[in-house]
Structure formats: structure tokens, C-alpha cells
Amino acid sequence: MRKLTLALFLAVYICSVAVHSRIRQKRAWIIDSFNIEEENPGPFPYLLGTIELDTNYKVNFVLHGSGVDKEPKDVLEIKERNGQIWVHKKVDYETFQVLQLTFEATNVSNNQVDTRLGVEVRILDINDHAPVFSPPHYQATMNESTAQGQVVATMNATDGDDSQTPNGTFSFNIISVTPKTDNVEFFFEPTGASITEIFFRGCLDYEKAKKYTIVLEAKDHGDKVQLSSTSTVTMNIIDKNNHLPEITGQTGPGRVKERESGVEVLRVQVADKDSPGSQAWKAKYTIHGDKEKYFQIETDPKTNEGVITVLKAMDYEEQTSRNVSLSVANEVPYFSCEITGRPAKRLWDVKTFNEGPGKSLPGFPKLYPVTIAVEDVNDPPEFVPPVRKVGIMENTKLGTHLCTLEAKDPDKTFASKFHFTKGEDVDNWITVDPETGEVFTAKVLDRESPLLKNSSYSVILYVVDNGEPPMTGTGTLIIQVGDLNDNLPILEVNTLGMCLLDKATMTNITAVDLDLPPYSSPFTYELLGDVKGKWNIDPTRGTTVHLVKEKTVYSGVHELQIKVSDNQGLSLTQNLSVTVCDCTSTPNCHLRRSSGAQVGSTAVSIMIFTFLLLLAIILMAFLISCKHEKKMIMTDDEPGWHLLESNIETLGTDCKVPAKITQVESIQTLKAKPNLISTHDGISKQEVIQQNV
Template sequence: MKLWTLMLILTLCVVAVSAYSKIRQKRTWIIDSFTIEEENPGPFPYVLGTIHIEKKYLVNFELSGSGVEVEPKGVLSINGKTGEVLVHKMVDYEAYPVLRLKFEAKNVSNDKVDTRLGVEVKIQDINDHAPVFKPLNYEKSINESEPQGKLILAVFASDDDDGTTPNGTFNYRLVSTTPKTDNVEFYINQNNDVGSIYFKGCLDYEKAQKYTLLIEAKDNGDKVQLSSTSKVVLNVIDHNNHLPEITGHTGSGKIKERESGVIVLRLQVRDKDTQGSPAWKAKFTLHGDPENYFKIETDPKTNEGILTVVKAMDYEEQTSRNVSISVENEVPYFSCKVKNRTPQGLWDVETFAQGSSTATPTELYSVTIAVEDINDPPEFVPPVKEIMIMENAKVGTHLETFTAKDPDKSFGSSFFFAKGEDKDNWVTLDPKTGQVSVAKLMDRESPFVKNSTYSVIVYVVDNAQPPLTGTGTLIIHLGDQNDNVPLLKKDSENVYVCLADKETMTNITAEDLDLPPYSEPFHYELQGDVDGKWRIEPNPGTTVNLVREKNLHSGHYRLQLKISDNQGFGLVQNLSVTVCDCTITPNCQGHRLVYARPSLSAIGIMIFAFLLLLAFLLMALLLSCKHQKAMIPTDDAPDWYLIKSNIETPGTDCKMPPKVFQTDMSENPVKATDHLGAQNGISTQELVVNNGFAAFSDQQMIRRSFRRSSTRRSYRNINNYDMTQSMSRNYSAYYSDDIHMREALLIQLNQSLLQLQNPQEELGDYKPHCYAVEGEPVTDQNLDTLSIPETDFNLDIFTNLDIQFNKLAAMCKPDLMS
């Protein structure tokens, strides 16, 4: 029982506490509201109101927030004992429309918050701001031709007062217009905060170039209305509402025939529009001149029209010309006129626009241009004549007769003919009759003829002062005759063919200055003994092939070639052909240089080489005089000496016998050597005998004399050249005194060389054969043997000779040298 009683007491306490808590929480959210009039002048401080709360004990009141310690600071305060709220200064609505604060009541005994309230102070707006234009003033330019009822300008204003009250709303009003004219009226319409400006009537630049409008914006305040004004300046741009008018002209109004580029007239214009503006600048149009003899332009300074003749006129065709001129401005014409000023809506106006059906027609200004007669030159009738004649016509043949007339009506005069341009003096001209005849044979292939045409210029001259001249042209078309033979072209006179085991060929081309059928195709015919050597294919033709038969060896050939045209008219010509080994010199380019015309640089090189050679010869002469070599005399040959030497490269030759190869072959076999050298393109002086062995003093001559295949020649000539070059350079003075031995050696050598070469074919191809290696003893001596009878061979001559000759002797007579 006691337990239940205890539980009941606890439950009632909890309910009581809960009820008390709800009541205190509700009082905490109570908000009081106050109102302050904006800009209230006081006196300050004054009581705004009192905050009341239920209390059974002493409390202190506190106020915080906007207007107290938060901006705007110091506006409000509260009496801590009574709860009265005081106002200490003015508040601006536009800056702080509402002040929000917090109120607290604290128990004096324990300084705990008893009550907390939210307080709101509203600032009541007053009409303290007038509407303001943005921008404050306006300016705009409008064309004079702007139609009425069209929006000109929009103005804008704003009010900082409360827009939901009459203090923040306003209206626009047109206060004044300066100047006042009877042709236009301005008005303003409002749409919300925008004021739109329009006008009625017609703008006229001549009546007013500028209008100033005063626009007012006034609010609707209850106690007082505030307003402001804006100045609107409208600049009127002069448009073309006045037509230009031609008032007269200056100038003679006369021109001479055949005269151009001369000013005939200057036309004056009057225009009421602003000078210098596009509405004032004149633009002229010329009428009645379909041939375009004249042109008219505007003087940019005076606005005058300048009439100029640009195409020569002929007095004989017309003595005068009537033309008309109209003028307008650069911008289209526009005109507006007020007919009736209606009280409502737009006015009744009449407008004119250029190009419309109501436009005023342009007036024409007529002038007459007189043409003065002057002396005209005589004229050929016709000025150009063409004739056809065969070339090589007989001298004196009549070609053509020119006729001329004098177009003058008032200047009658006589005239004569004269020849102008006749590049090759082919014709004669009779000065009285104008008859043209052949003066010398005409050649269609002449360089003065172009496309088979030759032109002659003739003049007709009157006897006036100064004399005037007319020009005529005679065009002579020349017919072709077969008066030229086909000739080889320059690059076909000297041709080159490669050497090969099979047939080779090259192109040759001829040309004929005549026209078909007197020219190509040509017929080529080789003259002389050419069977099995040369032939032409194909034949006939313009460019053909010269074919070398396969058995023809290398060398230079001069062929006789007859070339005939399509009518059989021809001529025998020389054709130079070079057959050469293209494996050594590709395409025979080296041989081409022989026929090439030397250039200035090549001539300079040749001169330099000649001077250099001359210097070497002088040095050799000096050396030969200063250095004497000890000579070894030989038997029966007082003039023949061998230089004593036991080294591989002895000194320089000092003496060359002048009559070594001058004996006839029937008397002396040396002549065969001379013949062999000539047969291989080698002069006698290039071939000498050294120790009984034929040797060439130039490496190129060795290659030409002993030419076989490229492989055989490249190896054999190197070895032979090494030996013979050394012998020729070091032992050129060695000559045997035994004439029989010398003759036998030469006969044997010539026979061997002649056997190697068949005049009708090239040397055969042989594999290279090595018979010795430099610096090693000779083991293989399988060379061609030179057989010399023992009775003609004197071995005593080899007693004092060096190893080189012994090697040669061993090859010739091995049994004697063993």
C-alpha cells in the first residue's frame, strides 16, 4: 500500500514539472513587434513601447541585436527595470527596412534567464527620394526623312522608395520642346518605368537643326510628390529633301574633230541642302550619247558637272551633237509636307520618295556640241590587202595596186604613196599610182617570212602643212617551191657508234626547209663501198638508223650519203662516223669532245698548258746542258751510245738519233715499224727501239698498238708497259751498232704484230697470261719467240749490258744465253 502511494506521488510530480516546462517554453517564442517612422525628427530619446511579461519576482530586462550593438548601432535601448524601449536617433528605410532584436528577462536572485523573446522593429518608409534618370541626359541624331510615329528614343528613371507604395511609383511628362515649330510635335508614352519619345508631322532641317526636350519623372507620394527632369537633345541630319537644279554652264561648247580628252562644258548646280553633305553632292547622267563620245564627272569642290570628250568625232560624219544632262544627289530624294494637324493620332502628311510613283520627275538640261573641221589624213581603201604568189617570182611581177581617198570636205588636197616597212626590200612602190611590184626574188624560207607570210607597210601622204599620213598593209602569202634539198642536221653530221660483236646503230636526221610534198619523207642512199659495212634502215624516213655491220672495226670513217626529198631532189653529203669502244668511254663521250667547239675556258686551259710545256722544255734544255753523262762507246757506231747504269731507273735521255726510222722498207726493215705505227695511229717519233725491242714512248700508244680484249689488254699491257717504259725512260740511248741484228729484230717484231691484227676484224679475245711477277725470278717464258739467225746475231754486244737486256735476250735465244 505504501509502495502504490509513493508511485502516485512521483507521477503527479512528473506531470507538474512537465506542465510547467511547456508553459515556460511557449513564453520563450513570443515575439513583440514595433514600428518606427523613417527620418522621424524626434525629440530623442522617445519611448517606442514596453515589453510586458508575467513575473512574481524581480527581473532585469536586456535587449540585443540590430539597432543596439549591431548596425545601425545606438538606435534603440531598453529600461532594465520597466521594459520600456527607447529610440535615440533616426533610421533610413532604404538602408535598414527592418531591425531584428533579442529580448531577455533574467532572475535577479540567480541571474538566470527567465524569459527570452524575439523583437522586430519595422521602419516605416516616407517619400524621401525623387525619381532619377539614368543617364541624366540624352542625345541622339535622327534623319530628316524619318517618318512620323516611329520611336525616336526611350528614357529610363528609377525611385529608391518602396515600389509597393505611391512613394516609389512615378510618371513621365514632356515639359517643354525647344524650338517650337509648326511642322513637328513631340510626345512621350510610358510603359512601366520606360518613357518612349515619338513625333508627329515632318522634320525639316531648314526649320530646325536641333530640338531640346525637357522630360519630367514625378512620383505619387501621399504627403509630398518628388520629381526630377532630364534633357533630351535631338540632332536633325539634313536629308535630301531639296532637288538639285542645273542653273547654267560655261565653256565654248566646241571641239575639233579627232580631238579627245578635252573639257567641253562645266555645268553649275544649285541645291538648298547642306553643302558638303551627301544630300548636296551632285551626280550627273548623260542622255543622247549612244556612241559614248562624252563623259561627265562631278567636281568635288564646286559641285559642277564637267563634260569631257573621250572619243574622237569626225566632222564628215556629224557637225554637231545634241545631248541632255540630268542631275540628282548621292542619296535618294525625300520630301514631307504637313497637310492637316489632327487632335488625335498622327497628323495628315504628304511624302515624296525617289523611285516611287509620286516622285517629282527629273528635269533635263540640253546642250549642243559643235564639231569643227580640220585636215584629215588620206585613207587607204581598204587599209589591208592580202595576195598570194609563188616564191621565186620573176622580178617586176605586179603584185597589187593601192588606192586611197581624202575624207575632207573642206580641205581638198593631193597625196602620194611611199613605202614604209619592207624588211628585205622585196617590192617597189610607184609613188603616183600605188602599184606594188617584185623587186627581187622572194624566198619563202627567208628569216623575214613568218608562217609563209611577208608583210609590207605603205603610206599615203598629203601635201598639207603639216603633211598627214595614212597607213596601209600588204600581206604577201608565199607559195612553196622545191628549191631546197634536205640536209643533215648539225648533230647528225658527226655521229658515233659503239663497237660490239653484234650490229650497232645510231640515229641520223635530215631537214628540208620546203613544205610537203617537197620535203619529207627523205630517201637515204650510201655511196661507195659500204656493202657488209654500213646500211640505212628504215628507208625512207625523216630520222633513220645508220647500222654498223658486226665485222667493222673501230676507227674514224667518212661516208658519202645522198639524201633526196619526196620529189627526188637531193644532194650527196659527207657523214663522219666514229666507231669506238663504249666499255672504255661510255657512249663515246670522250670522242665527242674532239668535234666539240672549244669554249673560252677550254681555250684558256690550252694556252696555260702550252705555256707550262714551254717552261718544262726550257728547264730540260738547261738540265741537258749542265749534266753530262758518261757514255759507253759501241763498235761501228760513233754516234750511238748506251748510258752506263746498274740501277733500275737511270738518268734522263740527252740525245735522240734523228734518222732512226728514215730508211725505206725495201732497203731497211725499220720502215715496217714506221708503217705499223702509222697503221695504229702512231707517229714514227713515238716508236723507238730499245735494246732490239720495239717500245712506245707513251702509254696510250701502247694500248692502241697492242689492243686486244679489255681483259687481255689490261693485264698484258701493264706488264709490257712496265718493262718497256723502264727501258724507254732509262735506256733510250741504247742502240746496237750491229745493223744486221737491228734489222732482224724489227722484221721479226713487225711480223708478229701484223699476225695479231687482221685489217678486217678486231683483235680476238684472249685470257690473260701471267709470265712473271715483279721481284721474283722468271720461271715461265712461254712467250712469242723472236727467231733470229745465228749468223746475224753478234753475242759480243751483250757482254756489258745489264740484267734487263739479258732477260730479253734469254727470251729471244734461250740456248745462247744458257
Template sequence: MRTIITMIIILFMTCVVADSAHTKIRQKRAWIIDSFTIEEECPGPFPYILGTVNLEKKFWLRYILGGSGATMNPKGVLSVNDYTGEVLVHKKVDYEEFKKLLLRLEARDKNDRVDTRLGIEIKILDINDHAPAFSNKYYETTLNESVSQGELVTTVSASDGDDPTTPNGTFRFTVASVTPKTDNVEFYISQNNNTGSVYFKGCLDYEKAKKYTVLIKATDNGDKVQLSSTSTLVLNITDQNNHLPEITGHTGPGKIKERESGVEVLRLQVTDKDRQGSPAWKAKFTLIGNQENYFKIQTDPKTNEGILTVIKAMDYEEQTSKNVSIIVENEEPYFFCKVKTRTSQGLWDVETRSTRSRTGVLILPKPYLVTIAVEDVNDPPEFVPPVRKIMIKENSLVGTLLDTLTVIDPDKTYGNSFHFVKGKDKDNWVSVDSKTGQVSVAKVMDRESPLVNHSTYSVIVYAVNKAQPPQTGTGTLVIYLADENDNVPLLVEDAVSMCLSDEKTMTNITAVDLDLPPYSAPFHYELLEDDQMQGKWKIEPNHGTTVNLVRETPVYAGHYEIKIKISDNQGYGLVQKLSITVCDCSSKPNCHVRSFISQPSLSSSVIMILAFLLLLVILLMTLTLCKKQKKTMILSDDTPGNLIMYNIEMPGTDCKVPSETAHLIQSSVKMSNGIFRQHSMLHNGSTRGSYRQNKYDMKVFSPRTTSESMSRNCAALYINDTYIKKILSKRLDQLQTLEVELCDYEPHCYANE
């Protein structure tokens, strides 16, 4: 810095000389005098002569002083005698504010022209007037008592306002005092420039001192006088686990009953010298020899006791007692430190113990042994095996022996006398002998029953012993039913429909069989044709579950009924009737869909009366329309080659029955037939009945009771049915001839008459 200032002064003087050259007045060469020094805070007396500026002069000169300390801050510190050149000091200068004073001295002649310019540097000498100052006057930190010696406690820092290049501006840290003073700890400071790291030697002990107050001193290295200051460090010690917990005893029954769980067995008492409620005091228990997980142990948070509980039922017949060991630790790992030898250099010689540390002596908790007794109680009987599986054919005879159940009593001190009781048996298919445990068929079993799930039927059986209180064992009997060919294939739908067409048409028919393979699909279909149906229908292919019913030749619109024999894979089958509806789909796309639904909720008499009245109304409307229909006929003369125009497709009646009326007639006839068939079945005996098997293995409806009065009603219904059918047949014969369609569509021209 001094070199830089000197260069600036030289440059300034050079600039002045260059500027004076323009005046063309001879002047002396500028030069720099030696530097002066002033000691800061010099007490005086003032003013005193700092020095004299000597110039070689042969004529009179006047001196003028300017710059810092004279005309600039700090003003009034220096002055110069105008005629002698003596530099005078008038007051104190603070080194911490101004470390140097740079001045400019001019010498002027009697004409007030500058003869000489000089630069003066005055250095302020520092004195030890500042003590080291700490960054903080108070420090506070916390350490666990288990921290090992040599651990950093905290770091302090300080600064000194004096010149750091002199002893006045440098300082050192020391520990001035420690409160309380204990024999187990010593604090020391390691310094690095203006910072100091505080460490400790020995062993911290919460029981000896919960808090330390350390006074730290910073002292400078002044030659004449040494100044210092202090800061306070408060070190709080937290209690750690330096005392091992110990199980002192236990309370409780120390025994359990077999098959008992969730019951408290023992309570273990623990002592610990660490601070109550702290993690160093709270107990943590571990069970040894509990591989079967019969027990668990928990800590009572209030008393710090260990609560031993049985969580898995034990069997007296397997073991009458159980030995377990218990160890207790704390939530925090155990740590112990003891000072053996104090040394002046380096760390002290200490002894450490820990349950987890890699250094020092490893401490293992001492196990506490307890014995738990198991008491015998009355055990329930046990089925061997618990689930018994039996295979039997369906439809086996009543009384057939299925199996004999086996039960044992595991008790050693109780008797083994027991009896059997049947539990869940949804349809009472089996009977169980209460003494022998024999299971027999009580009712014919049907594999196709809705109570059977995947060919299995389950029965629950209980075995009850005679002890007090009695105990019950549960067994399951799973009956696998082997299938028999006791069902024939049946049509899924017994009515199909087709559209009227000159081309070959077909529809699907499907059959199902409740039996399993090989007593079910594939089915064989055989069409039984009579003279009227000969060559009109065909089934292809004739094997499978779903086949095609093919109309090979054109037929008229109307209803047809064919007979089909459907046999299963074993040739077991039945002849069934299939109803076919053929209608004109071009005029009515949905004409082949049935337009009525039977209403079984209405009474039979009301339905018959309404149907009969409806038929009479339809017949009257048809006759009226036929009479009122205006005939349109173009008669030809006898000239050969003339065509005769008809309003029907062929000569005959020209009565046109509206398509709506014809459809209503057909539906009504079908409804009437269905109504009388239903009432013939429902009133053939009683309203209640059951299904039975006939000699053809077909399930048919069979009445349970027969009422004489109901028989008379059925006869009356049969007579009415026959009478109405005769009337309808007679009326329909009057409207159309055999195999001639009703006039239910508009006439049209043919290519060839």
C-alpha cells in the same frame, strides 16, 4: 517575408520552451503579441509610448527587451519599462535602412527565472522622403532631319528610394520644356516601369532648329506630398537633303573637233540650299542619251560644277552634232517633310516627298538638255581593206604585178588627192607606184628566207593626202609565198663515226629539206658504191628522214668516204659525200670523237707553215722510234711443229708505231687537207662573195671580184698542197703496206696461226 520571420520566432520560442523543460519549472506558454508600427522620420517628441505588453500575472515580473532597435542596430530606438511593460520610442528610424525591427521580450520572476518570452515585430512605415532620381542627369543624341516621325530619340531611366509598393515609390515621366519651341516638332514619352522612351511627332527641319534641349521630369505619386527631379536631353539635328539641286546654266565652247578626245566641252552650274560641303549639297550628275559612251561627266569638288568631257572620238561624216540630257542629284537621297495637321492623339498628319523612299510622293529629277556640235577636220586616207592578203609563188619574176591598192578619203569638205609611199619592206622585195598604188615584185622572193614568218612576208604602205597639214593612212600588205621545190635534202652532219668490231654495226644519218611537203620528206637514200666499198656499207631503210648506215663486213680502223644520193619526195636530189671514222673504242672509248677545231682566225700562211713543221717533227719521231725499237723474236730450229713467235700479227716490218703517234699523224693529215681546202675556197677570187643558184638549183659560193695577185697566191698554195700530200703519202707507204694497220695496239695470240 513577414510569414518567414514569424515562423523563425515561433521556432525560436519553441526551442526556448524545450530548453526550459529540462529545468522542470512550470512556465506559461509563449505567445506572440500584435505587431507595432512606427512611421519613419517621426518628429517626436521623444520618448513616447509605442504600446504596453500585457501578461496575465499573479506574481511580480521584470521585463527585459533585446534585438534590433534595442540591443542591436539601430540601437537606442526602443526600450521597455521594467515593471509596467510599456515599450518606448526614443528616436527616428529610416525606412530605407530598416524596414522592420524584430525584438525579443523576456519576463523574469523575482528569482530571475524566465517566466515568459515574447517576439515583437515592429514595422517601419515609409513616408515620401525620396524624389525619383535619373540614372543620368544629361543625355545627348543625334538624328538626321530626314528621320520620319515616331522614330525613337533616346531612352531615359530613373529610380525612387521609397517603398515601390506604395505611391511614394512610384513615379511618371513628362516633358517639362523644349528649347527652342517650334511648330514642326512635338516630343512625347512612352513609359515602361522605370524607363521612358522619348519620341517626336512632326518633321525635323535643320533650317528651323539645329539643336533641341528637352527637359524631362520624373514625379512620384505620393499621397501627402509629391517629389520630382529632372534630366536634360540634348538632340542634335544633322542636315539632310531636303532641298533639290538645280542646274542653272552652263559655260564652255559646246563643240568639239572630230577625232578629238579628252577635251572639256561644258561646265554646268548648280544651286543647292543645303549646307555647303555636306553630302546633301554635293552634286552627282548622270548622262542620258550617251549609249555610245562619247562623253563622261564629273563633279568639281570645289565649285560643285559638272564637267562634261569627250572621251571617245566622234566622226563628222557620221554625225555633225550630239544631243545629251543631264540630271543632277545629291550624294544623299532627297527627302522632304511638311506638317499638314496637328492632332492630340497619335502621330501628326504630314506630307513627305523622296527620290528613293517607298512612301510619300516620288520626286524625279528634271533633265537638262545640251547640244554638242562636231567640227569637220582633215581625215587621213583609208585603205580598203586595211590589211590586204596576196598569194604568189616564190621565185616569181621581177616585175610581176602583185596587187593594186585601194584608198578612199572620208572627208566631205576636203579634197581626196593623195599619193602612196612604201613603208617597211625589210628586203626591198616589192615596189609601190606612188600614183597608181600598184605593187610589183622588185626582187626574187624566197620562202626559205629568214625574213619570212610561216610563209608570210609583210609590207607597210602609206597613203598621204595633200591637205595642210597632210594626213597619212596606213595599210598592210601580207604576201603569202607558195612553196616551190627549189631545195634539195642535205645531210645534217657529213661525218659519222663507228667503233671497230667484228660484228655488224650501224649509225644514224639524217637529212633536212627547207621546202614544205610535198617537196620535202620522206627522202630516198641511194648508196653509190665503188669497187673498194663494194659490200661494206648499206643503208636501211632507204626511205625516211633518219635512216641507218650499216657496216656489213669488218673493215680496218681508219677514215672512209662514201657517196650517197638523197632525193626528196619529188625525186629532186643531189649526190653528197659522207665521211666515216672507224676506230678501236676498247682502248680509247672516245677515240671516234674529233680532237681538233679549225681556227679560221689565223692567217693562211702561218697555218700552212705550222702544219708542215708539225708533220716533219712527227715523221722524224716515228723514224727514230722505229730505229730504237728493240726487236724481240724467238727463232725456231728446223724441227717441224715448232711455232715462230712474232711481235706483230703477220710477218713484215716489226716497227711498232705508238698509238699516240699514229693518231697524231692521221689527225694532222686530215687537218692539212682541211686547211688547203679552206684556203682554196677563200682565195679563189676575193674574200667577199655571194651565193647563187647553178643549173642544178644548188646554192654555191660565187666570187664577185677577181684579183690577179690573189690568183697567183692560190696557184702557189695549190702547188704546196700537192707537194706536201705526195711527201706524206710516200712516208706512210714506207711505214705500212696496203690494208695493213699501223702497230697501234699490243700483239696477241690467235687460236690458229
């Protein structure tokens, strides 16, 4: 407020001084109003005006400020003596609208500034700028299914001329649309002095126009001349699904051989007016009425055809043909837009439909019937039943009849005779009569064979017809083998080690029997010979029992005989070697027998040679002294069989005692099982069993 008061005071003072001077001294500043029109072409320099001064003394004029010594420099010049102002070059209104200047009058006699006054020179605007769009070109993309009234583009333009004059104001106008179609119109609505939005009304149709080019003009309102510019809007339309696909025909055999799968049987063709290759054009087929899922249909990506393939083999005897229906749709939902009126208002009257979940056009999808014929071929014969089980006891004599195979031919057209043959029979257990299908054993069956699983042996069988070509059916024969008590219980180990202590000690012994219960465990154990007060078994019955050593037994190797009987009383007498030693020096007595002090390589060689020589002598003595004829094994009650006396502190006798077998009455025969166990008289178990039989 204080500054405003001071300014008013100065203004009043200056005016009063000027009036007073003019009255008293009859002199005054005569300053015209100066205007420069921008872009004045000259010629330069030209006189802008003259400052006149009524004074009785000489005055020099000086001009400072914009247009002289400030930007834009060197535009104006004042003549020092006569006050003429000259213009030397053009001035751009869009850069400088007003030139701020200072005039000074200096008394020549005393070089004192007489008067200083600020003056403005206005630059007059001319219409030298057309409205300019930003950007000059505009790209827009719109789906064909877009509803009318959507903004296509927002356009912006500016004019460098004075916005307060007609030169700097402008209007928009659509001057052309290419191509011209009857289904759509474009219009604009200004949203400000320099911004407008372009819209469309009607229904976009990709098939009528894939893109539109819209030329928008902006023209100013200049008095003398109107300037304008244009911007191009290119609106690209993305094709959507406004045409329904329709099945037009089919190609292919339309038939399949029974039992055939994975083959193409039919192709269906479809017509669609949408853009080829687009999602609106790509067909998506569905099969109806195929509950068993015999078929599948896929789209050929190149031709858009529906390709029907057989997934599951079919049987001519069940059905000679299959009837299904097909429908087709597109990968994207269907829509439609129809113009019903073109009223003189912002938007037209249109009718639209958009497919969605649970929403479809009445009468769609349309069903296209298809029939696939099934061709009869020669079917393979079938075993009845396909898996047959038969039971037989082991050790049954060779050539025993097992069963008679049965088969049928499911073919009605190609019914024929057939014969049987054997497939996989790992151990060659059976023979098959090719004509009658009778199955016989080819050897004595053994339940303990390692080829059996859960006492069952499997054989693959074939039945072959005489069709063209011959067809083969496959079956399985499972032979379930019953168990007999034809195996002896034997010790798992026959060499043990025990520690020498001042009290009775014990260790475990276990027997095994390849037979199944009740022909195997629990076993009964019995020590034979002079063992009273030295050795005993506790308990005597079970699978694993305790061998008890009394404290009266001294260190050394002790040869014991143990009779092991199975649950049916079938027994085997076996030798058990027990080494007793002082465990404080040797933790494992059993190893002590076979180990000794380490010796040099020369000593080892001598020992090996001596051992081989001794072995040869022992073998010769054994052949001479122990050779005898194989005879029927006697029971324990018969004469001629006895245990040889042996000092338990020594390694035994020259000839080992034969094992004894007690046979129960229920056993009819015993099988020979070589290499399972050896008795100690040089007679194998097989020989023992055969002699007993």
C-alpha cells in the same frame, strides 16, 4: 500547423496571465505604441515614451535589439529605473523601416526576469526622396524618314520613399521641347509604375530641326511637399533624301575636236536642299540617248557637279554634233511626308511616299538636254586598202614592179595632196615612188630568208598630206614570196659511227632541203663508188633512210659518197664518213676517232706543236697539188671527171672528190647560198651553183 497552434496557445496564456496578475496583484504592463519619424532633427536626446508598471516590488528595465545593441546601434536608450525611452539620433526609413526590440523586467530582489516581451518601433516615412531617372541623360538617333509612332526613348525612374504612400509614387510629364516646330509633337505613354516611352507624331524635317531636346519630369505625390527630377532626351535627326535634286545650268565649252578623247567638255550644276555632303545631297547622274557610249558623266565630290568626259573619239564627217539628255538622282532613295490633319488622337493624319525598285514619282526623272559640238580637224589620209598583199616569185630580178599604192583623204574641209614614204623595211626589200606610190623590188628576194614568216615579208608604209599640221596615215604591204627549187638537199650529219658485228647492221641518215614541197622531200639516195656487197641504202627514197653495213665491212674509217636528189631531181653528191669499231670496248665509234689515252701536260704540248707543224706542211702541199681553175661543172657523162680509187680501210686520198650537181630542166636559175654546205674539192656551194648557171 503545429507551430501556429503553439503560438496561439502561448499568446492566450500570456494574456490570461497578464489579466490574472492585474486582477489579483493589481499590476500590469502599460506599453504605449512607439513611432519614430525619420530624419527627426532633434534636439537629441528626446523622450520617445515611458513604460509604466504597477507593482509592489522594484523592477529594472532592459532594452535589446535593433536601435540599441544591433544596427542601427545607439539610437534608443531605456532608463533602468523609471522605464523612460530616449532617442539619441536620426533613423533613415529607406534603411530601417521597423526596429525589432525586446523588453525585459527583472525583479531587483532576486534578479529574476519577471517578464520578457517583444516590441516593434515603427519608423515613419517622410517625403525626403525625389524620383530619380536612370540614366539622367538619354541620347537617341532617328532617320528623317522614320514614320510617326516610333519610340524615341524608353525612360525609367525610381523613388526611395515608401511606394505604398504618396511619398513613393510619382507621375511623368513632358515639361519642354526645344525647338518648337509645327511639323512634329512628342508624347509619352507609361508602360508601368516607373517606366514610360516617348513617341513622336507628324513628319520629321531635318531642315527645320536637326535635333530636339526633350525634358521629361517625374514628380511624386507627397502630402506635405512634392519632390521631382528631370531627365533630358536629345534626339538627333539623320538627314535623308526628302528634296529632289534639280539641274540648274551648265558651264564649259560644250565642244570637242574630232578624234579627241579623254577630255572634259561640260559641267552641269545641281541644286539640292538636303544637307551638303550627305548621301541625300550627293548627286548621281545618268546619260540618256548615248547608245555608242561616247560620253561618261561623273560627280565632282566637292561641288556635286556632273562632269561630262569624251570616252570615244568622234568623226566630224559622220556627225557635226551629238545630242544627249541628262537626269540626276541621289545616292539614297527619295521619300516625302506631308501632314494632312492634326486630329485629337494618338497620331496625326500624314501622306507619305518612299521610292523603291520600280517605284518613282510621276514626272521623274526629269531630262535635261545637252548638245556636244564636234569640231573638224585635219584627218590623216588613209590607205586603200589599209593592208595590201602582193605575190612574187623568189629570185625575181631587182627593180620588178610590185604594186601601186592608193590612198584617200576623208577630210572634206581640209582635203589636200599627199605623198608616200616607206616606214619599217627590215631588209630593205622595196623602194616607193613618193609621188605615184609605185613599189619596186630593191633586191633579189629570197623566200628562205629568216625574216619571212610563212613565206611572207611585211613592210610598213606611210602616206602624208600637206595640211597644217601634216597628218600621216599608216598602211601595211605584205609580200608573199613564191618558192623555187633553188636549194640542194644536204645531209644533216656527215659523220657516223657503227658497231662491228657478224651480221648486217644499219643506221639512219637524213637530208634536209630549205625549199617547200614539191621542191624538197621525199629525197632519192644513191651510194657511189665500189660499195657492192659492203654498203647499201634501204629504202632509197624518203626523208630518213637506212644506211646498211654488210658483215664484210671491217673496222676502220670508211669514206662514202652519197648522191641525194630532191623530188624534182636536183641533186648534190656529198661525202659521208663512217667509223666502224668494236662496240664492246668503245660504245661510241664516232668518239673513238677523236679520243685517246690521257697524257701528261708536256706530252700534250708536244702533240699540239707537232700537229700545227704537220698542218702547215699539209696546207702547203694542198695549195701546190690541188690548185686549179674554176670551171663549169660537168655532168657525170662528160669526160675528165671520175672517182679516185680509195682503199676503204684508209682515211682517203690527198684531194677530195668534188660534189656533182644534176640540174632539172624546170629550174631557170639557182641562188647562191654560201655557208650552208661545203663540197670536198675546195669549191663553195655558191661557186658550184654559179658555175652551173
